[in-house]
Amino acid sequence: MTSKEIHELSPAEIITKLRETREKLTQLRLRKHTGQVEKTHELRALRKDIARLETVSNQKKRQAA
Numbered sequence: 001m002t003s004k005e006i007h008e009l010s011p012a013e014i015i016t017k018l019r020e021t022r023e024k025l026t027q028l029r030l031r032k033h034t035g036q037v038e039k040t041h042e043l044r045a046l047r048k049d050i051a052r053l054e055t056v057s058n059q060k061k062r063q064a065a
Helices: 003-007 011-033 041-064
Strands: none
Touching: 003 041, 011 041
């Protein structure tokens, strides 16, 4: 997910996406510990997506205040 796509989302949609992405990351981490993950680069991508979502969420909160 790109920053441009995230900026177009509403604050409620951002929170929903953030929750979903964190859940995916948790599941992927559990699968990694059991040795079931072949594409370990997905962990890094999910962490970066979470950071992007958090950044845009904080920016929108500051603009609203």
